[in-house]
Amino acid sequence: MLIWKARLQRLSTFVVALMARYPHLVAVFGFCSGVFSFIMVDRHRAGFARVMAIVMLVSWIWLMLENLLTKRIKKRFGWELPPPLLRYATQLIHQESLFFCLPFFFVTTTWNSGQALFTGALALAGLIAIVDPVYYKWLAPRRWTFLGYHTLTLFAVLLTALPIILHLTTPQSYEWALGIAVLLSFPSLAVSVSIQKWWRWLALLGLTAVIGTAGWFARAWVPPSTLWMTEMAVTAEFDNSQRTPGDSLETISAAQIRSQGLYAYTAISAPRGLDERIYHVWRHKGRVFDRIALDIRGGREAGYRAWTHKQNFPPDPVGKWQVQVLTEAGQVIGTLRFEVTP
Incomplete structure (x- = not known):
C-alpha cells in the first residue's frame, strides 16, 4: 500500500510539473479531442460517438462530486489529490466539453437569427477555457460568474450527448438538458449563498425557477445541436x-x-x-x-x-x-x- 501511494504521489507530481511547464498542452488536447470526436460523429460512427458522449457526462459527474470524492479518497487511502491537478482537471473538462460541442453548434446555427448569440456565447466560453490568465485570474475567483459558465457548458454537453446516447428527440433532449442543468445548479447556488433564514431558501427556489423558465422560453434561440x-x-x-x-x-x-x-x-x-x-x-x-x-x-x-x-x-x-x-x-x-x- 505504501509503495502504491508513493507511486501515485510521484505520478501526480510529475503530471502537475509537466502541465506547469507546458500549460498549452491542456488547451491543445481539449481542442483536438473535441474536433476529432465531432468528425467521428459526422461520419456516423455511432459507437465512438456514444462512448465519447458518455465520457463527457461521467466527467461532469466527477466535477459535480469533486469535493466529496476527494474527501473519500483521502479518508480511504490517506492520499490527497494535489489542488493544482484538480484545477487542471476542471479546466480540461471545460475545454473538452466545449470543443466537443462547438463544432455541432457551428454547423447547426442559423446565423441570421438569435441562435448566433447562444453559439457566440459558447465560442467565448471556449476561448476563455484555453486562455489561462483569463480562466484562472478572472473567471475562477468569481463564484457566480464561474457557476453560470459551468451551467452553460453542462447544458451544451447534455444537448449534444443525450440524442447520441439515448436517441431522444430534440424536444426531449432540450427538456432533459434544461431540467438536469437547473437541478444541478441548485446545490451549487446553495453552497455559493450563505442561507441562514427561511426566506432565503424561498428566494433561492425562486431564482432556480426563473433560470428554468428563462431557458424554456429562450429555446428558439438555441440551435438543435444534432440536426x-x-x-x-x-x-x-x-x-x-x-x-x-x-x-x-x-x-x-x-x-x-x-x-x-x-x-x-x-x-x-x-x-x-x-x-x-x-x-x-x-x-x-x-x-x-x-x-x-x-x-x-x-x-x-x-x-x-x-x-x-x-x-x-x-x-x-x-x-x-x-x-x-x-x-x-x-x-x-x-x-x-x-x-x-x-
Whole structure:
C-alpha cells in the first residue's frame, strides 16, 4: 500500500510539473479531442460517438462530486489529490466539453437569427477555457460568474450527448438538458449563498425557477445541436422518382406559383437511430400561412430528404417569403428565403 501511494504521489507530481511547464498542452488536447470526436460523429460512427458522449457526462459527474470524492479518497487511502491537478482537471473538462460541442453548434446555427448569440456565447466560453490568465485570474475567483459558465457548458454537453446516447428527440433532449442543468445548479447556488433564514431558501427556489423558465422560453434561440441541413432548395420542379429538386430559386413570378405551386426541399442530418418530427413553416411578410409536419429518420450520410409542395397561396402572394424548418420545440434548423414578383 505504501509503495502504491508513493507511486501515485510521484505520478501526480510529475503530471502537475509537466502541465506547469507546458500549460498549452491542456488547451491543445481539449481542442483536438473535441474536433476529432465531432468528425467521428459526422461520419456516423455511432459507437465512438456514444462512448465519447458518455465520457463527457461521467466527467461532469466527477466535477459535480469533486469535493466529496476527494474527501473519500483521502479518508480511504490517506492520499490527497494535489489542488493544482484538480484545477487542471476542471479546466480540461471545460475545454473538452466545449470543443466537443462547438463544432455541432457551428454547423447547426442559423446565423441570421438569435441562435448566433447562444453559439457566440459558447465560442467565448471556449476561448476563455484555453486562455489561462483569463480562466484562472478572472473567471475562477468569481463564484457566480464561474457557476453560470459551468451551467452553460453542462447544458451544451447534455444537448449534444443525450440524442447520441439515448436517441431522444430534440424536444426531449432540450427538456432533459434544461431540467438536469437547473437541478444541478441548485446545490451549487446553495453552497455559493450563505442561507441562514427561511426566506432565503424561498428566494433561492425562486431564482432556480426563473433560470428554468428563462431557458424554456429562450429555446428558439438555441440551435438543435444534432440536426443540421445538408441541402436545401426552393424550387418549381421536383423529381419524385429520384427524390431530387430542380434548381433553387431566389425569385419567382406570381403566375408561376399559381399554375404549378412551389416545392421546399430539405435534407437533414441526424444521429443514427433518431426519429424526429420537423415542420416546414411557410411565412409571408412575417405571417404564418402553413405549418406542415414531416417525420425524419437519422443515419443517412447525405441527410434525410423531406419536402413539401405548396399550391394554396394567398390572393396577393407578391413579396418576401420564408420557409422555416423547425423542430417540435420551435428550434430553427434552417431558413429558406425567396421573393414572389408581380
